[in-house]
Amino acid sequence: MIVPTVVDVAVGLVLDGDRILVSQRKKEAHLGLKWEFPGGKPEAGETHEQALVREFREEVNLDVQVHSLFHECSFEYPERHVRLRFFLCRCRQPEQVRALEVLAVRWVPLHSLPALDFPAANGPVIEKLMDAHMAGF
Numbered sequence: 001m002i003v004p005t006v007v008d009v010a011v012g013l014v015l016d017g018d019r020i021l022v023s024q025r026k027k028e029a030h031l032g033l034k035w036e037f038p039g040g041k042p043e044a045g046e047t048h049e050q051a052l053v054r055e056f057r058e059e060v061n062l063d064v065q066v067h068s069l070f071h072e073c074s075f076e077y078p079e080r081h082v083r084l085r086f087f088l089c090r091c092r093q094p095e096q097v098r099a100l101e102v103l104a105v106r107w108v109p110l111h112s113l114p115a116l117d118f119p120a121a122n123g124p125v126i127e128k129l130m131d132a133h134m135a136g137f
């Protein structure tokens, strides 16, 4: 019997006023060309928070401070099963962002998130973010 492995992923929701950071996945990556929140898989011995700090530096050249867990979910794509943990983060120098290991990176107004093409797993967290934003966080 083949037991599918679950890919554990730490994802960062970095807010700067009314804006949030989004990046675009490289064409050849899983879910290539979709927009996402930067993040990735923790390496052996790393906590989710440590993985996020490292991934933000590697992918978008940004130093972030990880605050709290905002949302978790599991999602089964046809080719892999992921467990996503979304953390609220802050950064001190938003202008530092550069697309290093991603195709593009952008600060976008929170209200524009529903117009971007995100992976299917991101629907509920985006809805929750919009609700929290309307309520003033």
Ligand SMILES: Nc1nc2c([nH]c(=O)n2[C@@H]2O[C@H](COP(=O)(O)OP(=O)(O)OP(=O)(O)O)[C@@H](O)[C@H]2O)c(=O)[nH]1
Pocket: 007, 009, 010, 011, 029, 030, 031, 035, 036, 037, 038, 039, 040, 041, 042, 055, 080, 082, 084, 119, 120, 121, 122
């Ligand atoms: N980073 C990130 N990954 C997401 C999001 N939504 C979502 O379904 N995923 C999925 O989570 C999985 C892990 O993400 P990843 O490919 O960024 O992992 P990584 O940075 O460690 O990449 P690598 O495999 O090239 O080392 C991918 O299958 C990706 O499609 C999201 O908002 N952000």
Ligand SMILES: [Mg+2]
Pocket: 038, 039, 040, 041, 055, 059
């Ligand atoms: Mg990644």
